[in-house]
Amino acid sequence: xxxxxxxxxxxxxxxxxxxxxxxxxxxxxxxxxxxxxxxxxxxxxxxxxxxxxxxxxxxxxxxxxxxxxxxxxxxxxxxxxxxxxxxxxxxxxxxxxxxxxxxxxxxxxxxxxxxxxxxxxxxxxxxxxxxxxxxxxxxxxxxxxxxxxxxxxxxxxxxxxxxxxxxxxxxxxxxxxxxxxxxxxxxxxxxxxxxxxxxxxxxxxxxxxxxxxxxxxxxxxxxxxxxxxxxxxxxxxxxxxxxxxxxxxxxxxxxxxxxxxxxxxxxxxxxxxxxxxxxxxxxxxxxxxxxxxxxxxxxxxxxxxxxxxxxxxxxxxxxxxxxxxxxxxxxxxxxxxxxxxxxxxxxxxxxxxxxxxxxxxxxxxxxxxxxxxxxxxxxxxxxxxxxxxxxxxxxxxxxxxxxxxxxxxxxxxxxxxxxxxxxxxxxxxxxxxxxxxxxxxxxxxxxxxxxxxxxxxxxxxxxxxxxxxxxxxxxxxxxxxxxxxxxxxxxxxxxxxxxxxxxx
Numbered sequence: 001x002x003x004x005x006x007x008x009x010x011x012x013x014x015x016x017x018x019x020x021x022x023x024x025x026x027x028x029x030x031x032x033x034x035x036x037x038x039x040x041x042x043x044x045x046x047x048x049x050x051x052x053x054x055x056x057x058x059x060x061x062x063x064x065x066x067x068x069x070x071x072x073x074x075x076x077x078x079x080x081x082x083x084x085x086x087x088x089x090x091x092x093x094x095x096x097x098x099x100x101x102x103x104x105x106x107x108x109x110x111x112x113x114x115x116x117x118x119x120x121x122x123x124x125x126x127x128x129x130x131x132x133x134x135x136x137x138x139x140x141x142x143x144x145x146x147x148x149x150x151x152x153x154x155x156x157x158x159x160x161x162x163x164x165x166x167x168x169x170x171x172x173x174x175x176x177x178x179x180x181x182x183x184x185x186x187x188x189x190x191x192x193x194x195x196x197x198x199x200x201x202x203x204x205x206x207x208x209x210x211x212x213x214x215x216x217x218x219x220x221x222x223x224x225x226x227x228x229x230x231x232x233x234x235x236x237x238x239x240x241x242x243x244x245x246x247x248x249x250x251x252x253x254x255x256x257x258x259x260x261x262x263x264x265x266x267x268x269x270x271x272x273x274x275x276x277x278x279x280x281x282x283x284x285x286x287x288x289x290x291x292x293x294x295x296x297x298x299x300x301x302x303x304x305x306x307x308x309x310x311x312x313x314x315x316x317x318x319x320x321x322x323x324x325x326x327x328x329x330x331x332x333x334x335x336x337x338x339x340x341x342x343x344x345x346x347x348x349x350x351x352x353x354x355x356x357x358x359x360x361x362x363x364x365x366x367x368x369x370x371x372x373x374x375x376x377x378x379x380x381x382x383x384x385x386x387x388x389x390x391x392x393x394x395x396x397x398x399x400x401x402x403x404x405x406x407x408x409x410x411x412x413x414x415x416x417x418x419x420x421x422x423x424x425x426x427x428x429x430x431x432x433x434x435x436x437x438x439x440x441x442x443x444x445x446x447x448x449x450x451x452x453x454x455x456x457x458x459x460x461x462x463x464x465x466x467x468x469x470x471x472x473x474x475x476x477x478x479x480x481x482x483x484x485x486x487x488x489x490x491x492x493x494x495x496x497x498x499x500x501x502x503x504x
Contacts, residue, residue, distance in 0.1 A: 027476050028410045030058045030503060031468050035408050035418045037373040041318055041362055042267040044303040045260060047274065048205040049161030050191035052093070053101045053152040054264050061092040064478075064501025068111075072493040074486075076450045078119035078131070080140065082493075085111025087144075099154040103163075110143045113171075118446050120228075121215055122171045122181040127250055129233035129328060129350055130282045130293045132217060134177055134226040135442045142171040157195040159203075164188050176219045177226065183213045193260070201264045206257045211280070213250040230292065232330055233350035234385060234392035235439055235447045240335060241292055245284055252280035252295075268308075274301040290333075290341055297326040307362070314364040321357040326350075349389060355382045358400075369410045376403040377424075383454075390436040392447075396455060397430035404462075413470060420464040431455040453488075460486045468503065477502050 033039060033056060045051045067086040075081060087109025094102050117137035121127060150163030167185040172178070186209065193203025219225040230241040258274035280295040300323045307316030328350030333341040358379035366372050378401040385394045402424025410416045433451045437444050466480035480499040486492060 027414045027468075027503065028416060030060050031414075031416045031418075032371065032408060032410070033058055034060065034062075034503070035406070035466070037362060037375055037404075037406055038307070038314060038316075038364055041305065041307075041316065041360070042270065044272055044305075044318075044320065045262055045267060045270050047258065047272065048191040048193065048203045048260055049150050049163040049189050050152055050159045050193045050203055050205070051201075051260070051262075052103060052150060052161060052163075053099075053154055053159055054267065055101075056093055056095070059092075059094045060503065061090075061094075062501060062503045063090045064088070064499050066109075066497065066499045068495065068497040070493070070495040072495075074453050074456070074488050074491050074493055076453060077117040077137075077446055078124050078128070078133075078450075080113040080116035082114045083111055084114070085109050085142075087111075101152045102150065104149040105146070106148075107146045108144070111141070113140045113142065116140045118231075118443075120177060120179040120181075120217055121248075121250075122169060122183050122213060126211065126252075127213065127280060127282075127295070129231055130295070131231050132179075132215060132245070132248065133229045133231045133237075135446075136177055136226050138173055138175060138177075140171050140173055140179070142169060144169045159193050159201075161191045161205075162189070176221050177228075178218045178220065180216045180218075181213060184211070186210050187254075195264070199263070201260075201262055203260045203262075204257070205260075207255070209254040211250070211252040211254070215248040215250070217246040229443075232293070232387065233328060234387040234394065235435060235443045236349075236387050236390065236392060237439075237443075238292070238330065240333060240341075241284065245286060247285045248292075249283040249285050249289070250280060251283065252278060254278040258301075266307075266309075269306045270304065272301075272303045275299070276301070287341055291331055291343075293331065294329045294346075295326060296329070297324065299324040312365060312367065314362070316362045318360050318362075319357065320360075322354070323356075324352075324354045326352040326354075349387055351384075351386050353382075353384045356380070371408050373406040374403065375406070377401065387436075390438065391434060392436050393432070393434045394451060394454065395430070395432040396428060398457075399427045399429060401425055401427075402460075414468070414476075415470075416468040418464075418466045420462070422462040422464075423459070425459045426457055428455050428457045456488050456490075458486050458488045460484065466499075474502055476504050 046055050065088050069084050070082040072082045087107060089107040091105040092103060096102060118133040120132045146167045148165040152159060152161035165187045169183045171181045187207060189205060189207040191203060191205035193201045195201055227243060228245060229237040230245060231237050256274060256276035258272060260272045262270035276299040278297040281291055282293045284290040284292050303320040305316060305318030327348055329346050329348045331343055332345040334344050335341055358377060360377040363374040381398045383396045404420060404422040406420045408418045435447050462484045464482045466478055468478040471477055478501055482497040484495040
């Protein structure tokens with residue numbers, strides 16, 4: 001962890017020796033590149049750390065303070081009803097010369113997730129369905145830390161790259177039930193690409209990640225406490241392991257790799273193919289690290305794009321897709337006594353298959369001071385979640401379509417205004433849910449409310465504004481705000497975010 005804490009300071013110190021190389025990098029150019037829809041479209045190539053050498057034309061360093069307030073009454077109960085948070089972030093990418101690039105990021109945030117029920121763990125999307133759960137829940141406070149850094153170097157026709165990331169978090173509640181969750185992610189990625197025939201690059205990358213979560217649940221009240229369920233998916237739970245268990249340890253490994261081919265000078269076309277495998281064990285530390293369950297997940301992903309430029313007009317099309325299958329295996333035990341569990345077998349009961357495809361377009365036009373972009377898109381999403389015995393299923397298919405419009409203008413004294421407007425519709429055209437209703441009434445109610453949200457269509461609008469200016473004390477400052485409004489048939493969700501920072 002100490003190594004990653006030093007990365008941002010190291011990169012900034014390296015920056016001080018390279019100021020002369022950045023004389024031609026005007027602030028206006030950096031700002032336009034930061035908000036460039038074209039750059040964001042082509043950023044999928046950067047999954048390979050070796051490809052970061054072509055990620056930007058200008059060096060950039062940004063620091064900002066941010067806050068976010070969201071109210072999401074329409075959400076699955078395990079994720080809560082919104083968040084209040086604030087934090088700080090610093091990030092930099094420096095082109096030391098034409099063949100060398102370094103980058104680093106550091107961030108901190110704290111806040112609370114509101115009204116989290118049926119989930120006493122952190123990182124629900126990563127460890128589900130095997131969470132500790134109860135019907136009481138409440139607000140969950142959290143702190144998040146993140147550090148990363150990387151290096152890319154071109155050597156003749158080869159380019160090599162390496163990047164490391166570390167993330168840690170603490171989440172807890174001050175009233176009963178009182179969970180305390182500490183998590184840590186550490187990952188390392190290596191990549192290489194080679195120029196072929198002086199026309200395109202072929203690259204490969206490998207990424208490995210270690211994940212851990214320590215969970216501890218306590219009660220102070222002497223008046224009794226709710227049952228703690230060891231959930232297994234879609235409202236089902238392990239009766240033998242539920243009740244008094246209050247400690248758990250999650251340990252997971254992720255391995256991924258991919259192949260990419262792209263045109264390097266302007267990234268006018270690219271193809272990415274990736275594979276990822278993730279495994280996670282849940283250990284009950286109160287019972288000599290009893291292995292209660294295991295997750296196996298495999299994911300295939302692809303992205304491709306083609307772009308054309310005619311005078312001041314740039315247009316293109318891209319497609320991204322993922323196919324993910326998550327399987328959950330529960331171990332079976334014989335309970336000899338209250339402290340001795342003998343494993344007698346295992347059974348695969350849970351599965352979740354997800355397929356997503358998103359087709360996006362880009363039309364960019366304008367002169368040097370004013371640029372506009374239109375970004376239409378259409379996508380298809382399918383989710384099939386199943387628990388075999390007793391049988392429970394959720395089968396959903398959705399279409400999403402919409403468009404964003406972005407406008408960026410530079411005024412005198414490098415004052416720059418960026419405005420993004422967006423509107424989209426999510427249409428759930430196929431839905432089917434079958435639940436085991438023989439369980440607890442409170443669990444059945446949770447399942448029905450979650451399904452009502454998951455199977456609901458909605459429309460969403462967003463507004464994102466950022467204004468860059470200079471003041472006597474802070475040069476190259478900016479302020480920003482974002483509002484996202486989601487409208488359902490029986491209510492709405494709202495997110496508001498604000499940012500203040502500096503770019504240089």
